[in-house]
Amino acid sequence: MRDDMLTSVLTELNGTSADIEASGVISTDGLMMASVLPAGLDEDRVGAMSAAMLSLGDRTAQELNRGGLEQVLIKGDNGYVLMTYAGEEAVLTVMAKSNAKLGLIFLDVKRAAESISEML
């Protein structure tokens, strides 16, 4: 039931923009709770890399006096990965194309993270 609600938020998020290729909700210890991923993208790999990036991001934010971590964005020459806390125990990871409009992605992801946070 809760899985279905999470999946429906992700499906809606992926539908808001053709630039969003994949999304998933991951517990802060790296286990996938729900995901809408294209073929060829492995759930476990997305979960593991998200958890690792957030853990190091947390530490970096602390060490460099940036306060509590909210988001990590990775830009590669083939697209973006955006990881956003959805409450304290889960993370919303979104993958977007390299030509994505970042302002819109930030807005849509923020709204989705708020919805997810209320469900958990």
Added chain:
Amino acid sequence: MRDDMLTSVLTELNGTSADIEASGVISTDGLMMASVLPAGLDEDRVGAMSAAMLSLGDRTAQELNRGGLEQVLIKGDNGYVLMTYAGEEAVLTVMAKSNAKLGLIFLDVKRAAESISEML
């Protein structure tokens, strides 16, 4: 001489916006090449965290099919850390306030990274 040129690019970058609090050029193995940091922010700490984030960011970009890493952005509730490759062997790390206009920061940092890349 090259140190002076790097420091002058960083001083100019920090001067473009009151929202930029600190910047540094770091070799990809984590050693500081030049920096303009406020008191209380340790060079070695900035270098070490930048190198660690980029190393994991490289791997994440590869594992999630995002191509070669260009940038990592960390958003904390007290501000941003933005790490951008300046050529292949150095990284420009910039710290900005939480109310910074990200679009302007991205633009100024991109220009500074290009200048630095030409000097190395």
